[in-house]
Amino acid sequence: MRRSDVTLFTSREAQGWENDTVQLTVRAGLVRQFGGGLFGFTPTGERVRRNVIRRIEAEMDAIGGQLVSLPTLQYKPIWEQSGRWGSFEGEMFTFENRDGQAMCLAPSHEEGIVHLVEGSVRSYDDLPVLLYQVERKHRDDHPRNGLLRTKEFTMKDAYSLHATEASLDEWYTRLREAYCRIFDAVGVDFVVADAQNSVMGGSASEEFVAPVENGSLELVYCEAVGCRFGVTDESPTGGIDAGDACPDCGETLVAGEGIEIGHVFKLGTRYSDPAGLTVDTADGTTRLVQMGSYGIGVDRLVHTLVEQHGGETGLRWPVTDHGSVAPYTLAIVPLDYDEDIAAAADQLHHACGRGAVLLFDDDDQTIGERFAESDLLGIPWKAILGNHYRETGEVELEKRDGKKRFVALDDVAEIVGRSSN
Ligand SMILES: [Zn+2]
The missing domain is CATH 3.30.930.10 (Bira Bifunctional Protein; Domain 2)
Structure with a gap:
């Protein structure tokens, strides 16, 4: 979405x-x-x-x-x-x-x-x-x-x-x-x-x-x-x-x-x-x-x-072997939604199954507001597309508990899907 x-x-x-x-x-x-x-x-x-x-x-x-x-x-x-x-x-x-x-x-x-x-x-x-x-x-x-x-x-x-x-x-x-x-x-x-x-x-x-x-x-x-x-x-x-x-x-x-x-x-x-x-x-x-x-x-x-x-910054839906009941599984958070970043965000949106994904494509929001909203909703994963992606082609994938890793764009769907089917 x-x-x-x-x-x-x-x-x-x-x-x-x-x-x-x-x-x-x-x-x-x-x-x-x-x-x-x-x-x-x-x-x-x-x-x-x-x-x-x-x-x-x-x-x-x-x-x-x-x-x-x-x-x-x-x-x-x-x-x-x-x-x-x-x-x-x-x-x-x-x-x-x-x-x-x-x-x-x-x-x-x-x-x-x-x-x-x-x-x-x-x-x-x-x-x-x-x-x-x-x-x-x-x-x-x-x-x-x-x-x-x-x-x-x-x-x-x-x-x-x-x-x-x-x-x-x-x-x-x-x-x-x-x-x-x-x-x-x-x-x-x-x-x-x-x-x-x-x-x-x-x-x-x-x-x-x-x-x-x-x-x-x-x-x-x-x-x-x-x-x-x-x-x-x-x-x-x-x-x-x-x-x-x-x-x-x-x-x-x-x-x-x-x-x-x-x-x-x-x-x-x-x-x-x-x-x-x-x-x-x-x-x-x-x-x-x-x-x-x-x-x-x-x-x-x-x-x-x-x-x-729940916590001060928002909801934290637990992730079990059966996935989570979160409203969305993955938040795609681009630094700016334009040009190459927008293309990568769209590609990820498509690959991860649009229904369970929230793509922050709204120009009115700052990246900080996008993070805050994703956390408030308790979305278990964030895929961040920013300068690191521009330089390396890798997505910063962050869990709701703040743990981060860098992965290839093509691997995101599998990693997120595996933890939330
Ligand atoms: Zn006991």
Whole structure:
């Protein structure tokens, strides 16, 4: 993309926000607020959000998930049947339509999934099934901390259906492992904590919690590499404090705050029972379908990456074996966009795949402004075309952490592509 063709929403003035993370999210121009608890994603923010979603979808598809899309707008009866019309009271947006029928904006989709498969999933042969979607959810929460808690948000929610508890156990583990791979792939640091089941109901649940400075959970966790142990103030496991030895590896536990970025639940028959969702078994009897539900907060994950990796000069999207979720992979920064330098910049733009590259071709900007903007957006690589290129024909290739090397123009695409596919 050419800088002159791209609308950026970066801002020098971003005071008055709750904390550094929200301020940086706004300064980098990822979102615009539409009032308390409502944010719209700009083209830059949407590129990041889509990159996160693509990574999630790749893992969900790899374990056999099938993508669906359920209506956000729902009628009361399925919520009355599950008993949650009342229990979600206050947090659920409810209203009457023009015909006087009670409706809601779905805060979750367990009821919807049961409705989707009713009548189509009949035999134990049809199971297990894993269905997922990446859609908006609505909850009338008190807004807090930018994208951390909002009234409308994007969630990847998945639901598994099973003929037996053993099958649910197996798939719960499979989903839990897929979640670890997703969070590792986008580069977020996290631990896994036992959780109360609260409004979802069911028999077991764990939450994926990212340690941060400004979170919404009290967290005690292990910092040892590869250890994922954590407990929150909402964990049923009491009596574990900072300073204690980690039950998993023996390291000393530390205290901090956390953000819940994912949650996995064994629901059992909590939703199939009230709906009468059963399957025929091999011996001619029927039994209630076992269910699991699995969520990842997409917008919140973007917020967490900004919080964990952002710095004073801007965003720093982590680069993992799966690349990065940065809005652009490479910034091409010419000293001046004219003559031989412009020709080299265009050549590089073409070779590196224009979609993921930001070419600073705008004459209005100084080279310093180009550097600052690239850093603010957290673009992992800069290809600098200046005097060194004129003298030697080599490009100065700089990583977001400031590490530099000089490479031939023709080698840039391969080096950048290798680290960010
Ligand atoms: Zn540990």
